[in-house]
Amino acid sequence: MFGKLVKYEFKSIGKWYLAINLALIAVALIIGILLGQSAGSISSSGEISFANDSSTVSGIIDGVLILSFGFLIAASVIGTLVIIIRRFYTNIFGREGYLTLTLPVSSHQIILSKWFSAMIIEFISFIVIVIALLCVFTPIAGVGNLLAILPSIGKVAATSTGILTICYFFVSFVTSIIFYYLAMAIGQLFQNHRIVMAIIAYALISLINSILEAWVHLDSTDLFLNSGGVVNNHYLLFGMGYDIIVAIIAYFLTNYIIQTKLNIQ
Numbered sequence: 001m002f003g004k005l006v007k008y009e010f011k012s013i014g015k016w017y018l019a020i021n022l023a024l025i026a027v028a029l030i031i032g033i034l035l036g037q038s039a040g041s042i043s044s045s046g047e048i049s050f051a052n053d054s055s056t057v058s059g060i061i062d063g064v065l066i067l068s069f070g071f072l073i074a075a076s077v078i079g080t081l082v083i084i085i086r087r088f089y090t091n092i093f094g095r096e097g098y099l100t101l102t103l104p105v106s107s108h109q110i111i112l113s114k115w116f117s118a119m120i121i122e123f124i125s126f127i128v129i130v131i132a133l134l135c136v137f138t139p140i141a142g143v144g145n146l147l148a149i150l151p152s153i154g155k156v157a158a159t160s161t162g163i164l165t166i167c168y169f170f171v172s173f174v175t176s177i178i179f180y181y182l183a184m185a186i187g188q189l190f191q192n193h194r195i196v197m198a199i200i201a202y203a204l205i206s207l208i209n210s211i212l213e214a215w216v217h218l219d220s221t222d223l224f225l226n227s228g229g230v231v232n233n234h235y236l237l238f239g240m241g242y243d244i245i246v247a248i249i250a251y252f253l254t255n256y257i258i259q260t261k262l263n264i265q
Contacts, residue, residue: 005113028132036139097264164236175247185257
């Protein structure tokens with residue numbers, strides 16, 4: 001049944017999610033082609049010179065294109081987040097909640113299916129953003145220059161610190177999703193202004209988490225600073241352990257509220 005819930009999630013968000021990602025790649029291709037036409041060469045230091053550097057208008061246009069691409073990436077990230085939040089809220093706390101609660105599944109399965117789906121679509125969004133960045137900068141930098149730096153990136157990523165850093169950001173990201181779910185669960189406890197209360201709840205959760213994180217990370221932060229600012233594996237492991245514990249607590253709080261305090265409007 002868990003697989004069916006995940007499949008239903010993807011089916012529900014498919015059209016909007018696909019449209020956002022296709023739009024990002026399409027616009028990235030257009031911007032990449034336009035910037036590639038005005039690009040000149042790349043120096044040994046990595047600086048890009050443009051064929052029309054003397055043209056103020058051309059420089060402004062290139063700047064606007066790059067800025068537009070930045071806004072587009074931000075819109076894609078926000079859009080994906082809105083889809084994740086909206087699906088959870090409407091499917092459990094909205095009118096769809098009546099149908100959801102009639103399914104022969106536990107609240108654990110419902111939350112985990114949405115959590116898992118959110119992780120997958122966010123990972124896909126990350127891949128799409130990387131592809132979009134390549135679409136923009138490959139025409140400027142050239143395929144050869146980009147391929148030349150891949151071995152260096154691979155070396156860094158293959159180290160223990162590189163692997164732990166990737167895992168650390170993944171765990172932090174997973175924790176942030178359950179924070180959204182917990183905030184929405186707390187918000188629906190109120191009769192009025194539920195969305196506003198959910199936003200306030202999220203702000204308070206983030207504040208409390210930041211305070212606790214700063215407190216429990218104190219020794220690790222000292223270790224990080226004493227190492228000359230170099231990322232330390234113990235710091236990353238400590239951070240992951242903290243995030244995992246916090247995520248588990250937030251998950252069970254969310255499940256408890258849905259099981260015992262659910263008030264559908």
